[in-house]
Amino acid sequence: MKKTVKVICWGILTLVMTTKVFARESFSISGLWKTDSYRSGGAVELGFPNIFESERLFIRDSLEIVGAGVFLNEEDPVGMAGMINKIVLGGKKTVNGVYIKSYGFLTLGGNLFFSEAMKFSGKDYGFDFGGGGGFELGFEGGSAGFLIEYGGGYCTKGFGYSNVNLGYRKYF
DSSP, X not given: OHHHHHHHHHHXXXXXXXXXXXXXXXXXXXXXXXXXXXXXXXXXXXEOOOSEEOSSOEEEEEEEEEEEEEOSSSSOOEEEEEEEEEEEEEEEEEETTEEEEEEEEEXXXXXXXXXXXXXXXXXXXXXXXXXXXXXXXXXXXXXXXXXXXXXXXXXXXXXXXXEEEEEEEEEO
């Protein structure tokens, strides 16, 4: 028991110390509404501290957990769950206390398709990759912003898509 408590304390201490080593923006969590040519659903995005940050440029990594309904044809809609990694490269400009971040992103992840609702017997796997651009708008003194993204990609289930994401991002 003592060893477990020590490991947890060291883990928390390491996490706190390493977030200060990275750039000014730390972890974030986002709620996203996602829709594309074949799917519609939502996602939770966990953003990690900036990999690189200067006055004009930032590079950030995040992980999305996605759930959606897939409508490849009208007779057999399926459910989908996925985990997607997103690399973001962009810039930030602040004017009168309001900031705007414009960025481009690349995504790569795996998807799990369910052919019958709530049953795991009809599962099918696929990989999803794509990219796009977006922007985030918020107040410099605050710790949250609104975001809009547009892009496209390809799923190994055999369809290409264009997508729109709307959401809210909260920084810690």
